[in-house]
Amino acid sequence: MAKRIAVDLHYFPNLEFFAAIADADELIFFPEDIYQRQSYFNRTEIRLANKVGTLSVPIQGRRPKIALNRIKISNDQNWVNIHLRGIQSAYGKAPFYEYYFPYFETVFEQKLESLWDLNWQMLTICLKLLRMPVKMRVHEQGQEQTWAEDIRGQLMPSVPFSERDYYHPESYFQLFGLDFDPNLSIMDLLFCEGPASKSIILKSIKKH
Template sequence: MSKVLLHPTYFPSITNFAVMVQKNILWEAEDNFQKQTYRNRCYICTDQGKHMLNIPIKHVGGKEGRQKYKDVVIDHSENWQKQHWRTLETAYRTSPFFEYFEDDLKPLFETNATNLFQFNLKTIATIGDCLGINLSQDFTEKYILDPNESVDARILVNAKKDNQVMTPEYTQVFGERHGFIPNLSVLDLLFNEGPSTLDYLKNVRLDFLDA
């Protein structure tokens, strides 16, 4: 079975995580960082509706404007981790399973991670632990524009492309207020569905992969 080439992202979207659960993953580790992608953001639902959590990064200027994703450094000049955790608490405290997973997730927001790529892998591994599964430790060794030996799903790092996949409805905390919001961060699914999360992810249709 061909491996699926994917970017590690910040608390990945449901579609991204469904790919991780259903396929053998090869992590793209040699590409350049691009702004306004899931590399340093995820989406949740608050009482105000769909809400973005964004990790600030230290931008490289001048001739060094381009940098490898794996070299991107997180900017801690503002306490974004405290802000993100407070937002998650406010949004999901009343969800069925927030307290069940709280102790697993909170430590991620209490240590000053420096490397974005490694921190994202840590968020993915933590969700994997919550679901009782091990996730891929395989990484690319060079950047290939058109890979022949793997299925290229790197486009999913682009939030607009990712939202073309329809994820089945489940009960959300603010569903009565905002209606169902598809394909949020896997955190939304985890806090609302708890032990059913893994079965849900196994049943998301991934026809777009043709794999």
């Protein structure tokens, strides 16, 4: 029987996300869910030369109880160039940067207005590069519940991953320094480890 997991849509999800969905056949997303502040919907973490840095996508206006698929990106803040420069400075010398970055750059260049659409395209690319054959489906209001597991609202920046049951860090090659930084953006793993990324994710699933 196919395993379906209800999940949130994140901006370049971290490794905990991929560990949590690694055995899923289908991911179900909910565009009508209400936007939550301080979530991963518009932020991700990358490893810079002397720190872990956060990339945040700016959002238009105030957001009182607005559906995720109605969140608009504030494209007048030049955020795309900031993110592109940040990613290049962080990973320009990584072994697989030149192979994988053009996939993401193509999406950035579209200057999308919808954060939902941006995240959807980026996740689609990440799953393809990871060779994870999971399907992505949007849940429409009124449809019956077809998922076995619901992890919406669980992967939040405010709570350490160590307090959840999905991810146990498996170290891998990283640029800059000797200390390993766990649970960064999937970009960190892809750019540094390339085709080995999927096996590292599978090794990082927390054993129960």
